[in-house]
Amino acid sequence: MHGSIFILLKRFVQTHYDYSTWIKLIELSGLSSADFDINTVYPDEHIYQLVGQAAEMTGIPAEVLQEKFGEFLVPDLMLVYSKYVQPEWRTLEMIENTEHTMHGQVRRNHAEASPPVLHVTRVSENELLVDYISKRRMGALAVGITRGLANYFDEGDRIKVTPTTSENGEKVQIRVERLPRQAKQ
Template identity: 30%
Template sequence: MKGIIFTEFISIVEEQFGLEISQKMFDHANDTGVYTAVGSYDHRQLIKLIMSLSHITNIPAQQLQQTYGRLVFPTLLKTLPVPDIESDDTFSFIEKVEHHIHIEVKKLHPDVTPPKFVFSNKTQSTMTMDYHSARCMGHVCMDVLEGCANYFNQSLTIAMQPMNTSQSHVRFSLTLNGD
């Protein structure tokens, strides 16, 4: 997993909870906390940090993942390898992530395996999207989708359905809410 995911997580923890809680999280996880945005790291270390933060704050790990997903979207948007990619709405942007951005990410970083999105049943106001990832971070994905909708000033209702017990395959049913 690219280091920017880690560095942004750490920044969000520091902003939301403060440096003391951040240090407690690292201590509890037995982690040095040394990450660079351009490095590559094992995704299990991020999960360990989330679980440690959950233990310290008594906030469910699922809720922490969702908050992170929503807050990290603007930063991820700024780091896209395709800076001129234009979209007018949430659905077209999500499709471009799979059909353009993930392809460019793999060209730039051959060792990276971004999640795969498979789209079906798309209308102007609804979309079904299957998320496939060995990292099993569907809750993060769900709120990255929410962050995307917020960016486009759209309201989105998201239903998340795990398709297997590991949650490496999750189906999202997305509905744009009327203005």
């Protein structure tokens, strides 16, 4: 997994807990370094260990942690990849374009990186079906990223994100709906 994800995970733990929690997590996960490099791709086992240990330490289920982490990492991802984002895009368009823009760029820049495949179907003007495919089984992170994008685009109150399968599999389906804005009283 790409170093940026570890760097953001470290920031997530430090923001919600503190630095000593991060160090404890690194030790419990059997990792030798608490720092990660943005240009390095690390073994996937490191992320599994970190998420698994974090779930044990906090008592919060791994899927819930992944969702929270996904929401948290969106603003930083958007900052780094802002030049690939068209000004008229909002949550649904961002998701529709991730496969060939953001994730495509990650694949081109790092031969060893392998972002998940996202097959996106536009069901109607206001609804997408996202088919997530990855051996890493991190569909909960995809759910969190989707919610984070909705917040990023100030659509958090009208974007409904519903996994229609278990979030745990290599294939996860997520329904993303844009609800009408509430009329002002």
